[in-house]
Structure formats: C-alpha cells, structure tokens
Amino acid sequence: MKLLWLFLFSMYSLNAFAIDVVIHNLDSLTTNGQKTVSTWINQSLTKTQNTLGPLQQTTLPIYLKPQYFVFEPVPWASVKRNNPDGLELHIDRYASLKAFTKDWTLYHELSHLYLPLLPYSGFWLSEGFASYMQNVIMRDNGVISQAQFVQRLNAGFERARLQTKTKQQPLNELSNDMWKQRAQQRVYWTGAAFFVEADLALQKQGQNVASIIKQYQACCRTARSSAKTFIKELDKLSRSSVFTTLYAKYNTRTDFPLVTKTQLSKL
Structure with missing residues (x-):
C-alpha cells in the first residue's frame, strides 16, 4: 500500500x-x-x-x-x-x-461537468442543477442526513425569496446579468427549485432527475448547447414533457416559486 x-x-x-x-x-x-x-x-x-x-x-x-x-x-x-x-x-x-x-x-x-456549457441566459439551469445536486449527492452518500438535506434547500430558497423582492427581472434576463446584479441567490436557487419540481413530477413516473442526467451524460451531452435543446433532450430521455413544461414556466418568471418543506421531504 x-x-x-x-x-x-x-x-x-x-x-x-x-x-x-x-x-x-x-x-x-x-x-x-x-x-x-x-x-x-x-x-x-x-x-x-x-x-x-x-x-x-x-x-x-x-x-x-x-x-x-x-x-x-x-x-x-x-x-x-x-x-x-x-x-x-x-x-x-x-x-x-x-x-x-x-x-x-x-x-x-x-x-x-454533467451538463454542457449553456449561454448566460441559461445559467439559471446549470447553477440550479449544481446547487440542487450538491445536496442530493451529499444526502445519497451519507454526508448529510435527510433532515439536513431539507433544511439546506429550504434555507437556500428563503435567501432567494428575500432577494427576489429586489431582483424582479425575468429569470433569463437576470441570469444573463447575474454577476453585475449580484443576483446569485435568486438565480441559483430558483434554478434549484426547477429541478426540485422536476424530481417531484418524475417521481410519479418512477424516475428522477439524477437517472435522466445519467442517461444524458452517457448518450447525448455536447460541449455546448442552447437551453432549449438541452431541455428537449431531457424530455426525450424521460419520455415526458416535464422539463419543457417547467422551462416554459420558469424561464421568464419574475417571482420565486412556492416549494414547501413537505415537498422537499418527499425527495
């Protein structure tokens, strides 16, 4: 050794x-x-x-x-x-x-690294995915407990709700100007909420976000992609309209979604 x-x-x-x-x-x-x-x-x-x-x-x-x-x-x-x-x-x-x-x-x-490089207007997706998945990985591998998983996501969402009061631009526009606006909390955690909602919807079909991304990494990931192309690939792999439906709801939204601790506890 x-x-x-x-x-x-x-x-x-x-x-x-x-x-x-x-x-x-x-x-x-x-x-x-x-x-x-x-x-x-x-x-x-x-x-x-x-x-x-x-x-x-x-x-x-x-x-x-x-x-x-x-x-x-x-x-x-x-x-x-x-x-x-x-x-x-x-x-x-x-x-x-x-x-x-x-x-x-x-x-x-x-x-x-599991996602392609998206344009700045789509960074809410890439940063949201990483912000959500860091907690999923830590929970799945015993670094944090389920209760800590819920607490960490909820705390991130609370910070985003607070920042949304002063950062009310459409999400894709704010994402494009995130660093100048210092709007990371809203951009990152609204994106994380997108993937939480996707996971909750996929659960009903016996799937989850991680399994879809695993397939995407193996078959379809490119170095760069538009946000819409990326989303369409995820729908194709999941044989659903979950991602496209949520993308239409989130991409230009100006509010923060309602995601409860009860919902988070189901993940």
Missing part, C-alpha cells in the same frame, strides 16, 4: 470509475496534505458518480490553488471548460479530510 501511495503521488493522479484524475500543484502541499487532498478529491468524485453515473471523459484535470489563512475548506472554485473539462480549486492547505468532505463546493463543481 505504501508503494501504491508513492506511485499515485509521483503521478499526481488518481483513478475513480476509470477516470484519470490529474491533480496539478499537489506537490506544493506537505506529504500529509497531499494524501488528504488526493483522498478527498477521489472520494468526492466517487460519491458524485454514485449518484450521477460515470463522467464521459477519460481525464479530469484539477488545478489546486492552496491558500493560507482562509476560513473555510474551499473558499472558491470554478469549472475550467476545455478539452477535457477540469476544475480549479482554491483550498485551505491545512484543512482536514473531515472538513473537506463536509464542504459542498466540490460536489457542486463536479455536478457542473
């Missing part, structure tokens, strides 16, 4: 579900830090794939940006769209494996 770890560290890569995870700048950490971060990334990818299925790329580059004197395990992260897609992770170089595991950020960013 010791020789195996040494080999993994020398290559700065790990394998999970046949993906070669290449961790750049890992050698800037201590030996213990390298083991902690490598284990965290590998385990998080496995958890994500347990819920959403294998990523359809052979290599996943991870670009580490270790930080000093930060107050959370992963203060910032982003997707690096390329060939192949990768992630940039700004991390607390001294965080423990437990702290990394309980942080939602990596599950969020990994979820993004």
Whole structure:
C-alpha cells in the first residue's frame, strides 16, 4: 500500500470509475496534505458518480490553488471548460479530510461537468442543477442526513425569496446579468427549485432527475448547447414533457416559486 501511495503521488493522479484524475500543484502541499487532498478529491468524485453515473471523459484535470489563512475548506472554485473539462480549486492547505468532505463546493463543481456549457441566459439551469445536486449527492452518500438535506434547500430558497423582492427581472434576463446584479441567490436557487419540481413530477413516473442526467451524460451531452435543446433532450430521455413544461414556466418568471418543506421531504 505504501508503494501504491508513492506511485499515485509521483503521478499526481488518481483513478475513480476509470477516470484519470490529474491533480496539478499537489506537490506544493506537505506529504500529509497531499494524501488528504488526493483522498478527498477521489472520494468526492466517487460519491458524485454514485449518484450521477460515470463522467464521459477519460481525464479530469484539477488545478489546486492552496491558500493560507482562509476560513473555510474551499473558499472558491470554478469549472475550467476545455478539452477535457477540469476544475480549479482554491483550498485551505491545512484543512482536514473531515472538513473537506463536509464542504459542498466540490460536489457542486463536479455536478457542473454533467451538463454542457449553456449561454448566460441559461445559467439559471446549470447553477440550479449544481446547487440542487450538491445536496442530493451529499444526502445519497451519507454526508448529510435527510433532515439536513431539507433544511439546506429550504434555507437556500428563503435567501432567494428575500432577494427576489429586489431582483424582479425575468429569470433569463437576470441570469444573463447575474454577476453585475449580484443576483446569485435568486438565480441559483430558483434554478434549484426547477429541478426540485422536476424530481417531484418524475417521481410519479418512477424516475428522477439524477437517472435522466445519467442517461444524458452517457448518450447525448455536447460541449455546448442552447437551453432549449438541452431541455428537449431531457424530455426525450424521460419520455415526458416535464422539463419543457417547467422551462416554459420558469424561464421568464419574475417571482420565486412556492416549494414547501413537505415537498422537499418527499425527495
């Protein structure tokens, strides 16, 4: 086992579900830090794939940006769209494996890789999916409980309801100007509510969002897509009109939807 770890560290890569995870700048950490971060990334990818299925790329580059004197395990992260897609992770170089595991950020960013790059007006879909799915992954894999799952989603929805009072533009327009408007709460969590409603509707047909995205990743995902094309693909895979119907309802809405804790508890 010791020789195996040494080999993994020398290559700065790990394998999970046949993906070669290449961790750049890992050698800037201590030996213990390298083991902690490598284990965290590998385990998080496995958890994500347990819920959403294998990523359809052979290599996943991870670009580490270790930080000093930060107050959370992963203060910032982003997707690096390329060939192949990768992630940039700004991390607390001294965080423990437990702290990394309980942080939602990596599950969020990994979820993004299951969707194509959408135009800015459709970012409410991509950010909504990642915001919802980070909690589904954590719940499915025992990182959080069902009660915590409900509480976290409800808290996000409450923040979005509050911001909607001052950010009342149509959702697609606000999504297009999200950073300038500082409207992330409304955009992210309205998108998450879309996928909650989709899951509740799909449940009645014996399906769920994760299973549809698993199929989409395996058969149909492109590097880029329009929002409408993406939605139509999901309807085709689910043999339903769930996604198209909800998209027509959400894309230009100016309010925040009513999603209750009772509904969330059914997921």
